[in-house]
Amino acid sequence: xxxxxxxxxxxxxxxxxxxxxxxxxxxxxxxxxxxxxxxxxxxxxxxxxxxxxxxxxxxxxxxxxxxxxxxxxxxxxxxxxxxxxxxxxxxxxxx
Numbered sequence: 857x858x859x860x861x862x863x864x865x866x867x868x869x870x871x872x873x874x875x876x877x878x879x880x881x882x883x884x885x886x887x888x889x890x891x892x893x894x895x896x897x898x899x900x901x902x903x904x905x906x907x908x909x910x911x912x913x914x915x916x917x918x919x920x921x922x923x924x925x926x927x928x929x930x931x932x933x934x935x936x937x938x939x940x941x942x943x944x945x946x947x948x949x950x951x
Contacts, residue, residue: 862890862898866947882945886935895935903945909938
């Protein structure tokens, strides 16, 4: 798997903004097949930062209704990446 296929999109929510400000942690949606070492390499190469820790979780599917029809959102994987104290990812600044 190519490094740029691993990171799908950054997650910009209130919680991820708070994590960024307080703990230097950034949240990404990643490929379901990715593991911690692949996510670490992808973030280090894409943003030129040093990754200290990677926490990953699979987000469960949710039930949604469209009238009488019941559909489910797909399962996806989230990664919380902690970087060194003196660094930052500029993609998230000003959001």
